Amino acid sequence: MDKIIECDKITHYYGNRLIYKDLSFEVEKGKVLGLLGKNGTGKTTIINILNGYLKPRSGVCRLFGEEMEHLTPQTKARIGLLLEGHVQHTYFNVGQIERFYSGFFPKWNRDAYYELLKKLQVLPSQKLSTMSCGQRSQVALGLLFAQDPELLILDDFSMGLDPGYRRLFVEYLKEYASAENKTVFLTSHIIQDMELLIDDCMIMDYGRLLLHKPVKEIMEGFRRFRFASSADIRFGQDEGIWNCERIGNNWELYSFLPTAEVAHKLKQYGIEQFKEENLSLEDAFIGLTGKY
């Protein structure tokens, strides 16, 4: 299997502040990987390292087998990059920006741009600087599809997009990734979109990678157990319990363990009655990372 992204033991600090230590992961060709994490856990930092904008203190990242600091122009043309939603050249209008970008990319597909853009309520003569935040994001996404990259890296692609356009874009992306065997690495705080789109999920915690798994495994294996108790219940993570929170005498416990094992653990505290629940990816994310 081709590895499109390889990160090996990345350690990064801003000043004295550790962002992560020895972070390693790979993304195979054709996969859609979603990077999730609370604010400030280092998602944009990873994207900046992947693109060679930031040099980590140690470790190596490779895209298409080339080290991030020495990407050739040919490899760069295979990568579509969206940094927090926007295009920079806002003095262009909708038509001019398409013509400007087309010169840089050999496989430029102008129809893909106009197909997305025709859904926008703007004229080709409208300047980007006079557009709303979401409209500018739509232009940026249209330019990415026209580039026809083999690897798409999208940082917070849903920023400013309304629900209808977000759904449309998620559907385009899904089709793009599966029909053409493209690879996508993306971040978003809109986890409902991620659930529809991604194959694998990486969740960052402060200073470390919390979890990297196929979404299917999370959806099938991770559960919430609700029960009532006045006991002082304490589980360690080494016992397979990710999170156990109390609100009054009502408890929420999250685990990948089979029901019988959780039942056995609860019995030690005298709890025989509990309710087991399947989770959306958003609920699973909250169960894994806690509510702050």
Ligand SMILES: Nc1ncnc2c1ncn2[C@@H]1O[C@H](COP(=O)(O)OP(=O)(O)OP(=O)(O)O)[C@@H](O)[C@H]1O
């Ligand atoms: N240039 C910088 N200098 C110093 N600290 C920085 C710099 N850029 C980011 N940070 C800090 O590093 C941490 C990670 O930032 P980053 O932007 O990667 O987080 P994020 O996960 O993308 O956050 P969000 O979800 O809010 O977009 C934050 O605490 C941030 O304040």
